[in-house]
Amino acid sequence: MGVHLFAEDKDGVVVIERAADLLDPDEAEKNRIIRVAILLRVGPTFQHVVVDLDLAFEILEALREICDPDTPERVAMLQAQITNIRMSPHERVLQYIARACSINLRLRPLDRIQPHRLMSSLRSGLRSDFASIATSLLREPEATLAGFRSVLLAYEADAERRQQASPAPAAPAVLAAIDGGGANSGAAAGGGIIAAGGGGGWNGGGRGGAGGRGGRGGGGRGGGGGRGGGGGGNGGGGGHPAHMSVGTRPNVQCDNCHYHGHYSGDCDKYLALRLQLEQAGILPAPNTRANARQPRASALPQAGGAVMVMPQATPPAYYAPQQQQQQHVVVAQPPPQQQMVVTPAAYYQHAPQVMAPAARPSPPQPVMMQVNGEMVQVHRVMCTLSPQLGMQLSALQNRAAVFVVDSGAFRSLVQQLSDLHNVRQAAAPVYVQFGTGPPQAATMEGDLLLSHNVAGQDKLLHIANVLCLPDAAVRVISVHQLAQSGIVSTFVGGRVLSHKESTGEVVLEGHVTGSEGVYVVEGRPVQPDTVQLQAQPQL
Incomplete structure (x- = not known):
């Protein structure tokens, strides 16, 4: 239906004209579509159309009216595309949802996939780091596509912010040094999870054994040297950060924080984010669920942290801006005076695009x-x-x-x-x-x-x-x-x-x-x- 032509020309109105030409409508219908595009204020670039989903959907709906008539084969093909849709490794959440919704809009209203089934298909195709939060959203009886999209966008922005703030991963261990010198292995103290022991030298006759797994905050033991070679390497730092619970399940990995030892439903990061979404009104309040879990106190940051646990109801409300990303949130606990409390961008649906706090206004001049x-x-x-x-x-x-x-x-x-x-x-x-x-x-x-x-x-x-x-x-x-x-x-x-x-x-x-x-x-x-x-x- 000419949708892909959006990416081939930077002038939005010209793109609409070319799409209308290929669809071969009569002159009056073509002029009507062009007027719709102009009235909808199509941006000068394709990116402007993509960012505003509502605007893009209205344009697609206008083009949809002059498409080829739907056949059972075409309906089944489009519905199968939505059911089997998958998110590519580097695709953004907004682009992924827009791709699914644009396919759905190509169907006639009676043939379109309903919102809850559409959200279920979107959840099945999401990357693993979004699977847990998307599954919990679908369990809510009042879940909507707009709320589903908003929560995933906020979750994606918060994950990117934490990734930028976290230190770069340590370099892998050096296997061996020349002439029997033992190589240091693993990350710095407290940095890695598993630390491999250093090997013996190439001329030493053999490599040393592997070091043990680091405990919480401690390093593993270095490996032994080979026969005739140098000593084994130093054990790397290991364990999880001090504020993260390791749990008792070493073979289980969380889909949210990617640490071992607990399931996604018990993750401090997930529970704290969900509580903030409930406080913001995006998800139902905690009292609507009989057995709602509460995040553990370990989720509170000390300096430059990523999340703040908010009590259920502690009046009054306070204003806590985030110093780095200039995001803003209403919390129910006064911020500490010695530092700025940082919080995820879940309260506002468009937090990554927010402006800095407005300056004190000057008196209006008469x-x-x-x-x-x-x-x-x-x-x-x-x-x-x-x-x-x-x-x-x-x-x-x-x-x-x-x-x-x-x-x-x-x-x-x-x-x-x-x-x-x-x-x-x-x-x-x-x-x-x-x-x-x-x-x-x-x-x-x-x-x-x-x-x-x-x-x-x-x-x-x-x-x-x-x-x-x-x-x-x-x-x-x-x-x-x-x-x-x-x-x-x-x-x-x-x-x-x-x-x-x-x-x-x-x-x-x-x-x-x-x-x-x-x-x-x-x-x-x-x-x-x-x-x-x-x-x-x-x-």
Whole structure:
């Protein structure tokens, strides 16, 4: 169906045109496909199409409509390709899943393989290092293809990060030295698992015996020298790292960490990663499984480690950035003051592509505009308001529990005085312009007490000096106003996290919605006399 033509030309629109020519549709159908490709914003290179799976699938679906009619033989052939699909040694997870899904989309809807069966086929073809985590995901009754893909991507990124951080493997032992000199064998102390003894010299009449297996943290015994030759080699360092359990099964190798002595289901690495996926909401919570195992305390890192065990529920939540890869996560235990705690990239589905924490925003500058015949200072909010964003804000306006988190707003805004307490007259009218709309005057202000949820915990956030603007497009929380009180906001991985700079405690958590990149917080204003106030940030 012309899919492989994507790799033969760097201009995406030209590729679509050539694919349409080969499929020989009528002129109207060809023009429609080209328009679909342009409207979908096909990137200038083939890689852009591959990275955005949803975009690639929509293009494939458009081309699919003018393919040759499905025959029973063709349906059986495509279904067999999906059932027997295998992941090549150097293939990325994203490319592997995209390859299977593109084959499935070539079938008509009634003939397509259902998601759970598709995930089972994908799991069968995965490399051995992904088999254990994929099998556990398929056991979940609410597993989805999107969640399956996201977890594998996070697992792949975390494995690559640990591989880059680990030292290079030691060189193999030298078998023998010339003229009877014994050769040192094995890795440095504590480095290897099995250390072979050094051999005798070539002129010594024979090679020495092999050294023994190294224990936990200790080296093996060197081999003996040959007759007339030099002494045997030194035993290499052996054993597993001190924080990794060896277990009692020397003939069993784990598919996750590749160490001997335990099964994959008992692996500290697997259990800790699964717990983080549960905390992130990607997998069901632990209380849905009666016999859920907990990771052992040995999974905690001491310095530059790879994983952090998170308790089930220990309020409050804290913000722990990863210093090297600039990834971010919400944990339920405050980080140690003497070092940065590093965590796997499982909380955010696109953690490898996240940005660094946003810098403290500078105060938005007002502009001079003419209002009612006089020049006044006007503060602009969402000045890049597009028609699409305007429609999205109109939809958000009808949702009573939504606040927009805006990095360009100078003050927080609400539309109704009933959302505020301690209402008072503003010292002077404040003019605000939403997008390209007319300036509006805000004459009343008050304090906002926002009840919302952070990492599964109810929070109360108090924001002072909030303007009331009845004609405002949406309710707004100002990032600049938070920063003035020592609350740092980070837009990362489709989420916004606002944490106290002094302690790291997360006080606000939101997410992106729609295609225009609007970040929102789900919450509702409450009155102080209806709740028991706790220690919360005073802004």
